[in-house]
Amino acid sequence: MEWIQDWSFLERGLFAGMVIGFLSPVLGAFLFVRRMTIISEGLSHVTLTGITAGLVLMQVTAVFSWLNPLYTGLLAAIFGAFIIERLRGMYRAFEEVSVPILLSAAVGASAVLMSLVPTSYAEWYSYLFGSILTVRQEDVWFTIGVGAVTLLLMLLFYKELLAISFDQEFASVTGVPVQRVNMVFTLLLALVIALSMKIVGILLVGALIILPTAAAYLIAKSFRRMLLLGILFGEASVLGGITASYYLDVATGGMIVVCGLLLFTAALVSAFVRGRTGLGEERIT
Amino acid sequence: MSTEEIVAMDHVSFKYGRQNVLDDISLHVKKGSFLGLVGPNGSGKSTLIKLLLGLHKQQDGTIQLFGEDHRRFRGWSRVGFVSQKAASFNSGFPATVKEVVSMGLYGKKGLFRFLTKKDRQRVEEALEKVGMREYKNKTIGQLSGGQQQRVFIARALVSDPELLILDEPTVGVDAESVQNFYTLLKELNEQQGMTLILVTHDIGAMSSYVTDVACLNKCLHYHGGIVDYEENREELMNRMYGHEVNVIEHNHDHHHHSHDHDHDDLHGGRPG
Ligand SMILES: Nc1ncnc2c1ncn2[C@@H]1O[C@H](COP(=O)(O)OP(=O)(O)OP(=O)(O)O)[C@@H](O)[C@H]1O
Ligand SMILES: [Mg+2]
Numbered sequence: 001m002e003w004i005q006d007w008s009f010l011e012r013g014l015f016a017g018m019v020i021g022f023l024s025p026v027l028g029a030f031l032f033v034r035r036m037t038i039i040s041e042g043l044s045h046v047t048l049t050g051i052t053a054g055l056v057l058m059q060v061t062a063v064f065s066w067l068n069p070l071y072t073g074l075l076a077a078i079f080g081a082f083i084i085e086r087l088r089g090m091y092r093a094f095e096e097v098s099v100p101i102l103l104s105a106a107v108g109a110s111a112v113l114m115s116l117v118p119t120s121y122a123e124w125y126s127y128l129f130g131s132i133l134t135v136r137q138e139d140v141w142f143t144i145g146v147g148a149v150t151l152l153l154m155l156l157f158y159k160e161l162l163a164i165s166f167d168q169e170f171a172s173v174t175g176v177p178v179q180r181v182n183m184v185f186t187l188l189l190a191l192v193i194a195l196s197m198k199i200v201g202i203l204l205v206g207a208l209i210i211l212p213t214a215a216a217y218l219i220a221k222s223f224r225r226m227l228l229l230g231i232l233f234g235e236a237s238v239l240g241g242i243t244a245s246y247y248l249d250v251a252t253g254g255m256i257v258v259c260g261l262l263l264f265t266a267a268l269v270s271a272f273v274r275g276r277t278g279l280g281e282e283r284i285t
Numbered sequence: 286m287s288t289e290e291i292v293a294m295d296h297v298s299f300k301y302g303r304q305n306v307l308d309d310i311s312l313h314v315k316k317g318s319f320l321g322l323v324g325p326n327g328s329g330k331s332t333l334i335k336l337l338l339g340l341h342k343q344q345d346g347t348i349q350l351f352g353e354d355h356r357r358f359r360g361w362s363r364v365g366f367v368s369q370k371a372a373s374f375n376s377g378f379p380a381t382v383k384e385v386v387s388m389g390l391y392g393k394k395g396l397f398r399f400l401t402k403k404d405r406q407r408v409e410e411a412l413e414k415v416g417m418r419e420y421k422n423k424t425i426g427q428l429s430g431g432q433q434q435r436v437f438i439a440r441a442l443v444s445d446p447e448l449l450i451l452d453e454p455t456v457g458v459d460a461e462s463v464q465n466f467y468t469l470l471k472e473l474n475e476q477q478g479m480t481l482i483l484v485t486h487d488i489g490a491m492s493s494y495v496t497d498v499a500c501l502n503k504c505l506h507y508h509g510g511i512v513d514y515e516e517n518r519e520e521l522m523n524r525m526y527g528h529e530v531n532v533i534e535h536n537h538d539h540h541h542h543s544h545d546h547d548h549d550d551l552h553g554g555r556p557g
Contacts, residue, residue, distance in 0.1 A: 033375070033378055033379065035375070159388075159391045159394065159398075159399075160391065162380075162384075162388065162391075163388045163391045165378075166374060166375075166378055166380060166385065166388060167374050167388070169340065169368060170366065170368065170388070170440070171388070171391070172339075172340065173338045173339075173340065173361060173364065173366045174361055174362060174366075174388075174389070174391055174392030174444075175359070175361030175362060175392040176391065176392065217379060220379060221379070221381065221422075221424060222379060222380065222381045222383075222384055222424075223378075223379050223380045223381075223384055224384070226379050
């Protein structure tokens with residue numbers, strides 16, 4: 001795989017972006033139907049805490065000067081995934097409360113850590129809003145590894161995840177190991193979030209997970225189609241966003257989200273025209 | 286009728302916190318029987334079903350499924366289930382009727398296995414059985430409550446379970462469809478030898494379909510054949526509900542009397 005070493009930053013960025021554009025909506029589709037999209041926000045902020053911790057380690061201790069904050073970010077995200085799963089178990093009927101608990105803890109810790117080290121505004125900006133300029137060669141390898149693992153596990157657990165999302169009790173009765181599959185899913189989410197950080201940034205990770213799916217939901221009539229359409233929208237947002245940001249010289253992450261938003265608006269208009277906005281209404285019984 | 290025991294519960298007790306919900310239940314269900322499980326609201330029927338399905342753990346006693354200790358049991362694909370709360374799913378879920386019914390097959394398929402052409406055919410057959418085939422491409426949220434319930438019944442049937450457990454499956458299903466549904470259950474029971482456990486409040490209608498009856502109110506008041514049950518019904522109903530239940534009309538609002546009764550001394554009367 002010599003050729004990867006010859007890639008320009010743009011090619012590296014495009015590659016990492018396409019991987020994220022594929023994986024984010026896949027996870028997003030499951031989060032969406034489980035009404036847990038907010039988890040991605042919690043995990044992304046924990047990732048930020050991990051990154052700041054990494055930066056502190058790098059600057060304070062000589063031993064860790066080689067450290068890539070991406071890895072500490074990933075570790076924090078995985079840790080956050082465990083915490084969220086535990087909290088969800090404790091609050092059964094109100095699982096979403098696990099997210100604000102984690103989110104506030106993460107942001108608080110980040111703020112403290114940030115104040116410990118002098119870091120430039122530009123560096124923070126790239127963590128918060130992403131920048132393809134920062135995609136290094138080792139990040140490409142990281143992307144390939146994480147991408148392959150995620151894809152494989154999603155294929156492996158597709159049926160099980162769908163069954164759990166639709167009706168957890170029934171899934172458990174038919175022998176689906178609900179807790180284990182949930183754990184794996186949240187871990188994958190942590191991986192993908194750590195991965196997307198470089199491209200779209202902490203604050204915009206959630207957008208790439210949710211916008212394509214939200215748009216697809218308005219058009220698709222089955223779960224499978226929603227998933228496929230979401231991937232299509234995700235890839236379109238990433239490609240459009242990176243291209244636009246390159247030529248217009250604006251923030252990559254922001255441009256990707258703008259593209260996602262445009263697609264979402266288009267889907268909204270098309271749904272409105274065809275009178276299909278009422279799909280999600282609760283039955284009145 | 287074979288003598289193989291599909292379900293064997295022995296001295297099972299269950300508490301929610303400190304509230305004793307099931308007390309020393311011993312219930313054996315033989316292969317090929319069609320058991321109607323009746324009792325007032327809050328008598329522990331759903332709890333008993335959840336214990337059977339491994340969704341709750343009993344504090345006391347043992348449960349065997351297909352002759353295997355319940356905690357080690359792995360053959361969940363041999364068990365089908367229609368929940369009392371089937372309508373609690375998210376009705377905006379973008380799944381088609383076909384996708385929902387397919388979920389009944391997931392337990393049987395291993396990881397990494399996708400549905401085959403034959404599986405898809407089975408989905409169609411299951412939908413045919415409940416008369417919902419023409420709706421297969423509709424989104425589940427677009428159906429009426431009773432139609433949804435029929436889809437959930439198809440989801441339980443599609444895996445061809447050996448034991449089918451139904452917790453008030455016909456709530457919200459219209460009278461004619463209830464008739465068809467009971468007839469279908471009877472067919473499954475008689476022709477395929479499927480073992481069935483049906484929780485119901487529809488005591489009158491049930492009697493012409495089931496082979497056995499179990500009357501539950503914290504403890505098991507009666508378990509035996511339908512003929513014996515019919516003979517002793519008046520007395521049993523008096524014990525469980527406090528008065529004879531009108532079997533023709535809906536009897537839901539009568540149940541609240543039941544809690545006042547102390548039934549510990551009424552245990553017994555179970556033949557065999
Ligand atoms: N999750 C729970 N937590 C605490 N107590 C519960 C819970 N579920 C049920 N109970 C209690 O257990 C008892 C039995 O409930 P169960 O749902 O088994 O009754 P049931 O026979 O199925 O009634 P119904 O005919 O209304 O469906 C009730 O008194 C109820 O108060
Ligand atoms: Mg019940």
